[in-house]
Amino acid sequence: MVRRTLNIDLNRVEGDLELELDIEDNVVVDARCVGVMYRGFEQIMIGRTPRDAAVITPRVCGICSTAHLYAATLALEQIWQTPVPDNAMRIRSLCLLTESVQNDIRQSFLMFLVDFCHPSYQKHALYADVMSKFEPFKGRHHLEALAHSRDIISVVALFGGQWPHSSYILPGGVVSKPTIRKLIEAKDTVSNLIRWYEHSVTGLPLDRWLTLTHRKELFELLGGHDVFRHSSVGLFTRFARELNLHQLGVGVENMLSYGAISDADSPQNMVFQSGYYRATDGEVHNFDQSLINEHVRHSWFKPYKNGKHPSIGETLPDFQPDSDRYTWAKAPRYGNDVVQTGPMAELLIGGDELIQSLFREEGASTWLRQFSRLRRIGFSLYQMLRLIDALIDNATDEHFIPPDPRSEIDGQGFGLVQAARGGLGHWVSIKDGVVNRYQIITPTAWNASPKDAQGQHGHWEQSLLGLPVEDDTKAPLLIGHIIRSHDPCLVCTVHMLPDRRKIHFGL
Numbered sequence: 001m002v003r004r005t006l007n008i009d010l011n012r013v014e015g016d017l018e019l020e021l022d023i024e025d026n027v028v029v030d031a032r033c034v035g036v037m038y039r040g041f042e043q044i045m046i047g048r049t050p051r052d053a054a055v056i057t058p059r060v061c062g063i064c065s066t067a068h069l070y071a072a073t074l075a076l077e078q079i080w081q082t083p084v085p086d087n088a089m090r091i092r093s094l095c096l097l098t099e100s101v102q103n104d105i106r107q108s109f110l111m112f113l114v115d116f117c118h119p120s121y122q123k124h125a126l127y128a129d130v131m132s133k134f135e136p137f138k139g140r141h142h143l144e145a146l147a148h149s150r151d152i153i154s155v156v157a158l159f160g161g162q163w164p165h166s167s168y169i170l171p172g173g174v175v176s177k178p179t180i181r182k183l184i185e186a187k188d189t190v191s192n193l194i195r196w197y198e199h200s201v202t203g204l205p206l207d208r209w210l211t212l213t214h215r216k217e218l219f220e221l222l223g224g225h226d227v228f229r230h231s232s233v234g235l236f237t238r239f240a241r242e243l244n245l246h247q248l249g250v251g252v253e254n255m256l257s258y259g260a261i262s263d264a265d266s267p268q269n270m271v272f273q274s275g276y277y278r279a280t281d282g283e284v285h286n287f288d289q290s291l292i293n294e295h296v297r298h299s300w301f302k303p304y305k306n307g308k309h310p311s312i313g314e315t316l317p318d319f320q321p322d323s324d325r326y327t328w329a330k331a332p333r334y335g336n337d338v339v340q341t342g343p344m345a346e347l348l349i350g351g352d353e354l355i356q357s358l359f360r361e362e363g364a365s366t367w368l369r370q371f372s373r374l375r376r377i378g379f380s381l382y383q384m385l386r387l388i389d390a391l392i393d394n395a396t397d398e399h400f401i402p403p404d405p406r407s408e409i410d411g412q413g414f415g416l417v418q419a420a421r422g423g424l425g426h427w428v429s430i431k432d433g434v435v436n437r438y439q440i441i442t443p444t445a446w447n448a449s450p451k452d453a454q455g456q457h458g459h460w461e462q463s464l465l466g467l468p469v470e471d472d473t474k475a476p477l478l479i480g481h482i483i484r485s486h487d488p489c490l491v492c493t494v495h496m497l498p499d500r501r502k503i504h505f506g507l
Contacts (some may be wrong), residue, residue: 003029006469008476010483017448017488019464019479020326026470031461033448035329038300042315045438050076050408050430053438054167057426060440061489063106065164066099066156067419068440071426073169074415079430080171080407085398087391088173091159093261094186094387096417097380098155099163101193103420104343104377105152107487109134109145112370113232115480116239126239133235141200141232152193155384158182173400178391187388194381201374203231209378213353215361233374240367240481249366249482251463252338253279255345256446258287258425260418261383271383272350272418276334284349289414292425294441295331295452298324306453307333310427310439311412331449331458332441340364340459341422341446342486344372352379369485408433419443421487444489460486 006021022030041060045053053072058065070092077084113134121127133141153163159176160166168175176182194206202209203225212218221228228234240246259274274287293307302316317328333339344364347355355375358368414427422443429437449458457465463482469475 004472006472006475008479010476010480010488017483019483021464021469021475021479023469026468028464028467028469031457031464032326033329033450033458033460035327035448038317038319038328040315040317042438042440045435048435049433050079050428050435051170053426053428053435054170057440058165058167060442062164063103063489064099064419064421064424065166066095066160066169067417067424068426069167069169070096071415071417071419071424072428073171074417075413075426075428076171076415078413078415079411079428080403080409082171082403082407083401085173085401087178087394087397087399090387090391090394091174091176091178091399092169094384094391095156095159095169096419097261097384097387098152100420101377101380101384102149102153103487104373104380105145105149107420107484108370108374109142109149109232110136111487112481112484113236114142115477115484116236118477120474120477124239124242126235126242129230129235130239133232144196144200148193148196151189155186155189158186170400172403173398175400177399178395180392180395183388183392183395187385187392190381190384190388194385197377197381201232202378203227203229203234206378206382209375210382213357215354215357218354218358233371236374237367237371240370243481245370245481245485246362246365246367248467248478249369249463249485250364251459252340253277253364254334254337254339255348256287256334256339256341256423257346257349258416258418258423260346260350272346272352272379274416275349276339277345277349278337289416289425291335292441293333293335294439295333295449297331297453298326298450299330300325300328301330307331310425310441311414311429311437313427313437313439315439327450329445329448329450330441331452332446333449333452333456336454338449338452338456338459338462339446340486341443342369342372343376343422344369345422346418347372347376347379366482366485373487421489422446442489444486447486448488 003022003024006023008019010017018034018036020032021028057072058069060068114136116130117135133139136142156163160168198206222234255277257274259272261271275284276287277284293309294313295307300319302318348359355372410430412429416425424443425441427439447459451457
């Protein structure tokens with residue numbers, strides 16, 4: 001059997017991503033997901049005062065800076081046992097949801113759906129409709145998405161002063177008071193986006209969209225509701241399923257969610273519960289962060305045996321180009337299991353009956369992953385209105401309680417949030433008043449992980465194994481659909497690899 005290796009440099013992702021695929025008999029038999037840059041933020045934090053995390057870690061990502069700021073602050077509040085006012089919790093959740101919504105819109109319309117405009121599909125019966133809605137900088141829904149994703153992020157700026165890289169979340173609350181003017185402006189912005197979401201994205205009233213509970217209902221609408229059929233969701237679903245994207249890109253079906261949208265009553269009281277879905281028994285289990293560990297067997301870091309929990313983890317770069325190590329990404333695992341995280345995992349574990357029905361009857365797929373992201377926007381918008389109304393009703397309450405300096409002691413803590421791309425965690429250790437260990441596990445680290453010490457491929461790698469590849473020049477289009485459905489983010493790195501022959505793909 002002749003084996004050939006296909007090297008792909010994938011664009012329209014956050015950061016730089018390479019894929020190396022070994023192909024035999026026109027089928028992918030091995031896959032390596034290559035994170036080509038070294039991040040280094042964990043090393044930057046060592047020796048600094050803990051509060052520097054509020055300035056430095058939001059710069060980990062230009063899309064999810066609020067999520068990193070929130071996770072870092074939660075870790076410090078856990079160490080220092082800092083109380084947080086209800087209004088601060090509401091503002092934090094509102095801004096995190098805002099960031100997630102703008103990301104879900106941009107990822108869907110600017111990163112994923114534009115692939116359907118590729119000339120390879122021009123003979124498809126739906127191609128003209130796809131171009132009219134999704135063509136870059138010309139399609140109606142593409143242009144609308146640009147405008148609305150820009151406008152919605154102003155909600156974060158109302159409370160944070162700027163976006164991205166703001167530092168308004170601090171131990172003890174948030175620094176900006178929720179004035180009535182800000183809240184009215186925020187509600188108007190959210191309401192305007194809901195109108196667009198109902199008109200163009202789903203073609204359904206928000207309450208009707210969110211109360212769909214079964215696969216049968218969805219496809220009855222798709223067959224008989226003309227407005228829904230020609231909405232972004234409807235057109236995407238029809239086109240994607242004709243490409244068989246509902247049968248491709250499965251990967252591993254173990255799923256992880258840290259829980260989303262905290263109520264003010266308790267940071268543990270989530271609208272969407274945390275949990276771990278284990279594929280072998282089909283059950284959602286309680287989430288236990290102590291089971292998280294990271295492997296570096298196939299990563300360019302100083303070696304250690306098996307996996308380490310992030311509280312004792314190491315991020316010491318050790319570039320070894322002439323070895324079987326191939327990426328700057330580590331391999332996070334939940335116990336011994338490879339997992340995926342993201343909107344599909346969040347809604348499945350959190351109890352969305354429609355996603356549960358689709359998953360139960362069809363399993364995970366590229367289509368369901370992207371469909372879940374478009375659906376999650378609706379839940380996020382609904383919760384944003386709920387939070388704004390609660391803030392209006394309690395506008396005069398506290399938003400910040402300055403911590404007692406005597407409480408800022410040494411210790412270890414962690415902060416977990418459900419970011420736009422999935423579960424995000426920060427683990428912090430403070431000794432002698434400064435940070436002596438800092439570890440971050442991003443959602444993409446879970447999904448894009450390399451093989452671990454046991455030789456298990458990461459989720460993205462598994463999603464490509466067995467994929468038919470008859471034409472190397474066309475393969476990147478299908479692979480792009482599969483990988484982009486995860487909303488990759490590899491922007492947090494700084495070390496480049498040597499050049500080699502690659503296929504560069506994009507519109």
